[in-house]
Amino acid sequence: MNIIESWFVQAMQFIWTYLVPHGASREDLLSFTITSLINAAKGYFWFMLIGIVIFAIYIRKGDQKMSVWAALKHLFPAKIYTHRSFKVDMTWLPLNYVLSFTAYGALALGAGLVQLWLVDKFGPSTLQVPAGAFAVVLQIVFTLLGADIARFAWHYQAHHVPFFWEFHKGHHSVEVLHPLFIRTHPVDQIIRLTYMNVGGGVIGGGMMYLAGVNASALAVTAFIFLRAFLGSIQRFEHSHIPFSFGKTLNNIFYPPYFHPFHHSARPEHRNVNLGRPCGLIIWDKLFGTLHVPKPGEFENIIFGSSLEELGDNNPHRTVWRFITNPFIGAAKTFERRKDSSPIEVPDSAVL
Numbered sequence: 482m483n484i485i486e487s488w489f490v491q492a493m494q495f496i497w498t499y500l501v502p503h504g505a506s507r508e509d510l511l512s513f514t515i516t517s518l519i520n521a522a523k524g525y526f527w528f529m530l531i532g533i534v535i536f537a538i539y540i541r542k543g544d545q546k547m548s549v550w551a552a553l554k555h556l557f558p559a560k561i562y563t564h565r566s567f568k569v570d571m572t573w574l575p576l577n578y579v580l581s582f583t584a585y586g587a588l589a590l591g592a593g594l595v596q597l598w599l600v601d602k603f604g605p606s607t608l609q610v611p612a613g614a615f616a617v618v619l620q621i622v623f624t625l626l627g628a629d630i631a632r633f634a635w636h637y638q639a640h641h642v643p644f645f646w647e648f649h650k651g652h653h654s655v656e657v658l659h660p661l662f663i664r665t666h667p668v669d670q671i672i673r674l675t676y677m678n679v680g681g682g683v684i685g686g687g688m689m690y691l692a693g694v695n696a697s698a699l700a701v702t703a704f705i706f707l708r709a710f711l712g713s714i715q716r717f718e719h720s721h722i723p724f725s726f727g728k729t730l731n732n733i734f735y736p737p738y739f740h741p742f743h744h745s746a747r748p749e750h751r752n753v754n755l756g757r758p759c760g761l762i763i764w765d766k767l768f769g770t771l772h773v774p775k776p777g778e779f780e781n782i783i784f785g786s787s788l789e790e791l792g793d794n795n796p797h798r799t800v801w802r803f804i805t806n807p808f809i810g811a812a813k814t815f816e817r818r819k820d821s822s823p824i825e826v827p828d829s830a831v832l
Contacts, residue, residue, distance in 0.1 A: 527713035528660045532556045532722050539723070556722065565798065566656040570664045572800050592624040593696030595686020600695075608693030619692060620700040621707060624685040629760040631680025635673050636755040637768065645672065647810035653744060653786040654797040660716035666807050711759045718758040719744075723779055735762045738779065742772050746785035 639649035717724035717737035724737040753772035765771035797803040
């Protein structure tokens with residue numbers, strides 16, 4: 482067994498130790514499933530707890546009294562959870578959990594594997610960071626940075642290349658936002674995961690190699706735990722609850738309350754705020770896609786892919802249309818490209 486295979490096995494053992502309850506056998510899939518559900522419930526618990534605090538401090542209006550019941554009604558309004566759009570989202574919830582865990586598990590491993598491969602092919606870097614807490618932190622930072630760059634590249638492509646937009650559009654056709662899950666077309670999901678895992682792994686692993694940071698199995702487990710923590714904050718990105726990091730940090734890290742404008746159907750909000758909450762905001766600044774909300778603007782958002790495609794005109798009102806329409810639309814992008822080719826003008830027509 483070479484060093485890469487050995488490290489991979491060690492990393493998987495670290496992951497298993499923390500995911501599976503103590504004493505559970507590897508064949509005990511039921512315990513694994515229950516643990517996964519408990520971890521998901523923890524995320525919703527933190528959304529509820531943080532949301533109640535935000536409600537108590539910022540959202541109450543007039544003489545409305547503070548109570549847990551009033552906060553819960555505001556956090557989970559019936560009009561969202563009874564909306565047709567929400568029901569379509571829930572169809573994809575199980576698939577989303579499976580793909581999400583696969584994505585972040587692969588991302589956590591990817592940067593370390595790339596770093597080990599580079600060492601195997603080109604030898605150790607001239608720089609060397611001693612093993613320890615600082616090296617673990619650097620591996621996590623490089624992995625997150627690599628994933629952040631790769632994800633922004635995917636998102637920019639999804640919005641500016643018509644073929645890819647057809648598959649991404651279903652994510653924007655939702656007419657209500659909620660913290661449970663916003664549907665994503667499987668093709669769009671696969672493209673995004675490819676960008677994040679391959680791009681993030683190569684960029685993150687490359688930075689690890691150049692900085693002399695050796696892959697650590699402990700960093701893989703820490704990365705997954707950090708992702709769970711960040712996930713609790715990122716639930717607010719698809720929510721009607723405004724979550725801000727404060728004026729100073731909002732200029733560095735992408736605050737969750739910027740993201741709902743990305744889902745706005747209004748023309749002035751089209752293709753804005755492509756970054757990921759908790760990621761760096763610099764990418765949107767560099768590409769001119771940053772939209773900083775104005776006071777009172779949050780309450781006036783209309784969600785959807787466009788103002789012309791709402792309600793009965795929504796091309797993804799049903800699960801079937803959500804699955805099939807993107808393939809039809811993507812095929813038509815090639816027809817439009819062919820039709821828009823330059824028209825040859827005969828020489829005799831030139832004055």
